[in-house]
Amino acid sequence: MFDNLSDKLDNALHVLKGHGQITEVNVAETLKEVRRALVDADVNYKIAKDFTNVVKEKALGQDVLSALKPGQLMVKLVKDELTQLMGGEAAGINLSGDPSVILMSGLQGSGKTTFSGKLASFLKNKKTKKPLLVACDVYRPAAINQLHVVGEQVGVEVFSDEGNQDPVAISKAAIAHAKQNGHNVVIIDTAGRLAVDEAMMTEISNIHAAIEPQETLFVVDSMTGQDAVNTAKAFNDRLDFDGVILTKLDGDTRGGAAISIKSVVNKPIKFIGTGEKMDAIDVFYPSRMADRILGM
Amino acid sequence: AGKSKVDDEVLDDLEDVLVSSDVGVATTIKIINRIEDRVARDKYLGTEELNKILREEISGLLSETNSGEATDFVVPNKKPYVMMVVGVNGVGKTTTIGKLANQFKNRGLKVVLGAADTFRAAAIDQLQVWADRTDVPIIRQEMGSDPASVAFDTVQKAVQMDADVVLIDTAGRLHNKVNLMKELSKVKRVMQKVIPDAPHEVLLVLDGSTGQNAFEQAKQFTAATEVTSLAVTKLDGTAKGGVVIGISDQFQIPVKYIGVGERVEDLQVFNKIEFVDSFFK
Numbered sequence: 012m013f014d015n016l017s018d019k020l021d022n023a024l025h026v027l028k029g030h031g032q033i034t035e036v037n038v039a040e041t042l043k044e045v046r047r048a049l050v051d052a053d054v055n056y057k058i059a060k061d062f063t064n065v066v067k068e069k070a071l072g073q074d075v076l077s078a079l080k081p082g083q084l085m086v087k088l089v090k091d092e093l094t095q096l097m098g099g100e101a102a103g104i105n106l107s108g109d110p111s112v113i114l115m116s117g118l119q120g121s122g123k124t125t126f127s128g129k130l131a132s133f134l135k136n137k138k139t140k141k142p143l144l145v146a147c148d149v150y151r152p153a154a155i156n157q158l159h160v161v162g163e164q165v166g167v168e169v170f171s172d173e174g175n176q177d178p179v180a181i182s183k184a185a186i187a188h189a190k191q192n193g194h195n196v197v198i199i200d201t202a203g204r205l206a207v208d209e210a211m212m213t214e215i216s217n218i219h220a221a222i223e224p225q226e227t228l229f230v231v232d233s234m235t236g237q238d239a240v241n242t243a244k245a246f247n248d249r250l251d252f253d254g255v256i257l258t259k260l261d262g263d264t265r266g267g268a269a270i271s272i273k274s275v276v277n278k279p280i281k282f283i284g285t286g287e288k289m290d291a292i293d294v295f296y297p298s299r300m301a302d303r304i305l306g307m
Numbered sequence: 308a309g310k311s312k313v314d315d316e317v318l319d320d321l322e323d324v325l326v327s328s329d330v331g332v333a334t335t336i337k338i339i340n341r342i343e344d345r346v347a348r349d350k351y352l353g354t355e356e357l358n359k360i361l362r363e364e365i366s367g368l369l370s371e372t373n374s375g376e377a378t379d380f381v382v383p384n385k386k387p388y389v390m391m392v393v394g395v396n397g398v399g400k401t402t403t404i405g406k407l408a409n410q411f412k413n414r415g416l417k418v419v420l421g422a423a424d425t426f427r428a429a430a431i432d433q434l435q436v437w438a439d440r441t442d443v444p445i446i447r448q449e450m451g452s453d454p455a456s457v458a459f460d461t462v463q464k465a466v467q468m469d470a471d472v473v474l475i476d477t478a479g480r481l482h483n484k485v486n487l488m489k490e491l492s493k494v495k496r497v498m499q500k501v502i503p504d505a506p507h508e509v510l511l512v513l514d515g516s517t518g519q520n521a522f523e524q525a526k527q528f529t530a531a532t533e534v535t536s537l538a539v540t541k542l543d544g545t546a547k548g549g550v551v552i553g554i555s556d557q558f559q560i561p562v563k564y565i566g567v568g569e570r571v572e573d574l575q576v577f578n579k580i581e582f583v584d585s586f587f588k
């Protein structure tokens with residue numbers, strides 16, 4: 012996508028140069044192409060617009076049009092800006108609690124249960140922690156079983172209370188269990204929920220208030236489109252979450268939602284999911300993500 | 308001149324609505340062009356007429372192959388009618404099967420489920436819960452067994468049981484994984500050893516909150532399994548699912564069902580007009 016865009020911009024900008032019409036309007040015109048490419052990559056259209064306005068200012072400041080390959084320079088500007096937007100201070104995971112409590116949140120099917128297992132495995136093997144997985148999805152058919160299977164795969168104990176319909180009570184009991192049994196990390200898997208589901212959003216707010224987690228993570232499918240902003244904002248308004256997990260990046264989605272979410276909540280993207288297996292977890296690299304969104 | 312200014316504004320607003328509903332830039336431009344042509348032709352258009360045209364043009368793209376023409380949960384007269392359900396991870400395949408089983412059963416049809424997701428943690432248990440909930444039989448093997456063998460078994464037993472409808476659940480898989488897509492083609496193929504024209508329907512489930520990647524999903528699943536119908540799930544949230552307009556148009560696959568919740572009754576037959584209207588709410 013962006014290889015073509017780079018050529019397109021080169022051409023457009025060369026033509027402009029030839030005509031000596033180096034104006035703000037011309038740059039804006041070519042940035043329309045950039046905006047379109049971003050929207051095609053699922054960046055929210057309003058955010059894409061703001062973003063290209065920022066790039067426009069930079070482009071004019073750097074006198075893009077006098078460059079030998081103005082298209083390439085423009086693409087570099089766009090890429091650097093994207094990388095910066097998604098980056099910021101390095102985002103580790105807060106393990107200062109005793110135990111450290113990590114709460115998962117997100118829409119249905121985004122990958123919370125799978126990621127809970129991956130994170131447990133990562134903390135166990137890479138950080139020599141002793142995690143406890145907690146089954147607080149009391150709704151989805153076989154959700155508790157699913158977490159037990161995942162726990163078994165990674166060799167981490169799973170706390171569940173089949174029949175108990177109260178996730179607040181389950182999570183509190185799990186933390187007590189963790190303290191008694193020397194678990195220094197507690198990972199709480201929750202049911203998927205829509206941001207517009209008031210009862211379910213209240214439920215997770217209640218869990219959050221009751222257990223005061225060190226880390227609340229928002230798990231989001233990297234294939235998400237324009238709605239990513241609404242969801243991220245709604246979850247953040249309720250939970251003031253600490254970080255974002257971007258799943259299913261082993262697919263071929265451009266993943267523009269990453270920019271939208273970062274722009275709207277300004278929380279770091281901490282990890283990515285890159286497969287269904289338990290070792291398919293990686294830290295987030297803003298520059299790689301920028302390349303991906305731009306199709307480079 | 309005053310008139311055309313209003314029209315421009317309306318079209319700009321429309322563009323925003325479409326793009327923010329995940330319709331995508333190319334399809335949005337296509338729709339806007341179609342409407343501009345109509346406006347140019349039928350000069351004096353009030354806003355109300357414009358709104359009507361707009362809905363007509365958008366729903367026109369929803370595949371001439373009768374997207375949303377069905378008004379009920381019916382299956383053609385094939386016995387058993389075999390439906391295979393496919394899609395990427397977590398879109399709602401298993402849940403949609405549970406809901407469909409309920410609908411068909413309520414219409415007096417004998418339904419059998421096939422648990423051919425033998426990979427994902429507790430996938431079989433999940434389908435079993437839906438089978439219990441809807442009180443329909445399920446054909447299952449061990450976790451980790453060959454999904455094609457489960458599908459074969461299911462179809463064979465369904466014939467013996469004199470079933471009317473067979474719903475085959477498959478593991479979620481990303482469409483860019485060549486081996487997994489090959490496996491899916493094989494799952495499809497083995498059923499033909501029992502019933503030569505099975506599966507009669509391949510339902511691709513798309514998550515309503517997915518953006519432009521859904522195009523690639525439709526493309527690759529069609530290549531591997533010749534998708535014949537679409538379901539769009541999770542439309543009970545704020546996502547609009549607009550990407551299916553372009554998909555339906557490009558691949559000429561009708562949208563049949565929409566998922567609007569997690570309960571057994573939360574499945575509806577797709578309605579073009581309501582779908583398009585939801586963009587403007």
Ligand SMILES: Nc1nc2c(ncn2[C@@H]2O[C@H](COP(=O)(O)OP(=O)(O)OP(=O)(O)O)[C@@H](O)[C@H]2O)c(=O)[nH]1
Nearest residue numbers: 119120121122123124125203259284285286396397
């Ligand atoms: N390819 C791929 N699949 C993933 C990834 N993460 C999760 N999945 C799959 O996505 C599907 C949904 O994952 P779950 O972990 O069940 O999602 P969830 O958010 O817990 O779902 P609910 O509890 O129903 O809300 C499963 O098929 C997982 O195997 C990933 O990074 N890559």
Ligand SMILES: Nc1nc2c(ncn2[C@@H]2O[C@H](COP(=O)(O)OP(=O)(O)OP(=O)(O)O)[C@@H](O)[C@H]2O)c(=O)[nH]1
Nearest residue numbers: 119120396397398399400401402479541566567568
């Ligand atoms: N709100 C809402 N949730 C849905 C809908 N359809 C499915 N879900 C939820 O989405 C999640 C994933 O659904 P599944 O049926 O497990 O999806 P799947 O495609 O079978 O997933 P894999 O087998 O892991 O690929 C579950 O939490 C479902 O309850 C829907 O229409 N609306």
Ligand SMILES: [K+]
Nearest residue numbers: 542544545546
């Ligand atoms: K909706």
Ligand SMILES: [Mg+2]
Nearest residue numbers: 123124148154
């Ligand atoms: Mg889950």
Ligand SMILES: [Mg+2]
Nearest residue numbers: 400401424430
């Ligand atoms: Mg499933």
